[in-house]
Amino acid sequence: MSSTKYIFVTGGVTSSLGKGIISASLATLLQSRGYSVTIQKFDPYINIDPGTLNPYEHGECYVTDDGAETDLDLGHYERFLNRPTSQDNNVTTGRIYQSVIVKERRGDYLGKTVQVIPHITDEIKRRMLLLGQNGEFEVVITEIGGTVGDIEALPYVEAVRQFKWEMPDDCLVVHLTLIPYLAAAGELKTKPTQHSVKMLQESGVQPDILVCRTEHHIDDDLKRKLALFCNVKKEAVIESIDAETIYAVPLLMRNEKLDEIVLKRLGLPHEGKADLSRWKDFLYKLRFPTNEVRIGLIGKYVELKDAYKSIAEAFIHAGAANECKVQLEWIHSEKLNADDVEKNLRGLNGILVAPGFGERGFEGKLEAVRYARENNIPFFGICLGMQCAVIEFARNVLGHKDANSTEINPETSQPVIHLMEAQKSITEKGGTMRLGAYNCELIPDSLAHKIYKRNTISERHRHRFEYNNAFLKAFEAAGMKATGINPDNQLVEIVEIPEHPFFIGTQFHPEYKSTVANPHPLFTAFVKATIEHHNSEK
Ligand code: GLN
Numbered sequence: 013m014s015s016t017k018y019i020f021v022t023g024g025v026t027s028s029l030g031k032g033i034i035s036a037s038l039a040t041l042l043q044s045r046g047y048s049v050t051i052q053k054f055d056p057y058i059n060i061d062p063g064t065l066n067p068y069e070h071g072e073c074y075v076t077d078d079g080a081e082t083d084l085d086l087g088h089y090e091r092f093l094n095r096p097t098s099q100d101n102n103v104t105t106g107r108i109y110q111s112v113i114v115k116e117r118r119g120d121y122l123g124k125t126v127q128v129i130p131h132i133t134d135e136i137k138r139r140m141l142l143l144g145q146n147g148e149f150e151v152v153i154t155e156i157g158g159t160v161g162d163i164e165a166l167p168y169v170e171a172v173r174q175f176k177w178e179m180p181d182d183c184l185v186v187h188l189t190l191i192p193y194l195a196a197a198g199e200l201k202t203k204p205t206q207h208s209v210k211m212l213q214e215s216g217v218q219p220d221i222l223v224c225r226t227e228h229h230i231d232d233d234l235k236r237k238l239a240l241f242c243n244v245k246k247e248a249v250i251e252s253i254d255a256e257t258i259y260a261v262p263l264l265m266r267n268e269k270l271d272e273i274v275l276k277r278l279g280l281p282h283e284g285k286a287d288l289s290r291w292k293d294f295l296y297k298l299r300f301p302t303n304e305v306r307i308g309l310i311g312k313y314v315e316l317k318d319a320y321k322s323i324a325e326a327f328i329h330a331g332a333a334n335e336c337k338v339q340l341e342w343i344h345s346e347k348l349n350a351d352d353v354e355k356n357l358r359g360l361n362g363i364l365v366a367p368g369f370g371e372r373g374f375e376g377k378l379e380a381v382r383y384a385r386e387n388n389i390p391f392f393g394i395c396l397g398m399q400c401a402v403i404e405f406a407r408n409v410l411g412h413k414d415a416n417s418t419e420i421n422p423e424t425s426q427p428v429i430h431l432m433e434a435q436k437s438i439t440e441k442g443g444t445m446r447l448g449a450y451n452c453e454l455i456p457d458s459l460a461h462k463i464y465k466r467n468t469i470s471e472r473h474r475h476r477f478e479y480n481n482a483f484l485k486a487f488e489a490a491g492m493k494a495t496g497i498n499p500d501n502q503l504v505e506i507v508e509i510p511e512h513p514f515f516i517g518t519q520f521h522p523e524y525k526s527t528v529a530n531p532h533p534l535f536t537a538f539v540k541a542t543i544e545h546h547n548s549e550k
Contacts, residue, residue, distance in 0.1 A: 079448025
């Protein structure tokens with residue numbers, strides 16, 4: 013018998029119901045009762061990972077310490093649980109088929125016909141069990157991407173059916189569904205949920221718990237009705253009412269006793285209540301800030317806020333740490349030029365230039381850097397944002413008018429950002445960037461050193477292009493210092509302008525490591541600088 017318990021989270025009726033948040037909230041409740049929990053996500057698309065996906069398709073690509081490019085839900089898992097995830101926490105159909113096909117080519121199937129059942133479902137089950145096998149986790153939550161009824165989700169639902177059949181005492185299924193409110197009728201409607209549960213049942217899966225997303229409270233009668241039609245106990249019909257912040261969801265789920273019902277059903281001790289006192293402190297600071305600042309986020313995907321998910325969440329953590337409401341202004345870099353930058357950015361207390369790829373909106377980002385630098389507005393550049401800071405400085409301070417990144421202009425005479433030697437021969441796009449955690453040494457007395465209070469840090473990367481050390485001396489002499497250096501290859505990872513009140517650019521992505529329990533020090537310090545800017549403007 014397995015000692016690890018497995019919880020599957022499926023979704024019905026519509027996408028975007030927040031399976032990731034429900035999974036993370038349940039995990040948070042179990043963790044705060046002392047259980048060691050991890051969450052994994054299975055995505056039914058054929059890409060090997062979301063690294064090659066345009067953010068318009070799938071929002072931000074999240075990066076783990078071990079360099080996996082993953083679904084953005086893994087960011088929620090880390091932010092809620094304060095525990096790193098890895099390559100093993102995100103599996104796609106592409107990856108499942110890839111391993112089955114590799115085995116087929118090796119001859120592992122000994123002449124058998126390779127089929128969805130059992131070969132693909134066996135591989136899915138193997139991956140479902142993987143994280144539970146080294147004894148590290150008592151509970152593994154598996155979020156099944158997509159919506160029940162999707163053709164591409166069928167093998168996953170079938171794998172869950174088999175899993176339940178094989179290990180009935182060690183797993184359960186939570187089905188997340190929608191109870192729409194029909195304004196014209198003035199009523200909450202249960203039929204879509206009944207249908208989506210029927211669809212699961214047709215595949216042989218009986219959900220144990222229903223989590224019902226709703227805009228209005230679900231009364232006892234409605235719960236009774238759902239229980240009756242869907243074969244679940246009434247106490248296992250959980251209301252998940254819209255919350256003002258995702259961080260309130262663990263508390264809502266605790267009030268609905270989701271954790272208690274899950275533990276009972278899995279035969280685990282369920283006495284007492286989850287201790288959420290630190291979580292509540294954070295929520296209190298989030299809800300009752302004593303300050304407010306406006307920070308401009310300059311990017312090219314601003315109409316799609318999911319593209320910068322981890323940055324937005326890092327600001328929520330850092331805002332709470334400073335007891336300050338961070339009003340993020342999403343500013344399209346394509347719309348910025350030298351003539352209107354002042355009009356668009358005036359009044360901001362801080363400017364963050366976002367990561368990104370390609371030429372679109374690039375010049376606008378340079379204008380934003382210039383405005384922040386010349387007007388002493390706190391500045392934070394991340395990845396492409398850092399590269400923009402370097403290029404802007406080269407053009408407008410060093411006077412290298414042609415300075416550029418070879419990503420934008422391969423023919424530039426001043427390639428201040430260029431491709432690393434190791435990257436030059438690479439032609440494949442998937443998984444070939446500098447990815448995952450790298451060490452970085454901080455120069456004493458730098459702003460970065462003051463913020464981190466450490467000599468060596470480890471941060472996550474996702475990029476191809478790098479600071480060109482041939483220009484290092486010229487930059488330093490003119491006032492832009494390299495204050496974070498990769499000890500293994502001397503690459504510049506952080507730049508600063510000490511003359512400026514707060515100007516920092518990082519080649520890595522600090523936003524991936526900010527959590528509720530550990531707001532990222534760079535974001536916390538940046539927000540603090542914006543508060544000082546705000547106060548000095550009064
Ligand atoms: N396009 C840049 C590079 O590849 C920056 C990438 C990023 O911002 N994540 O180096």
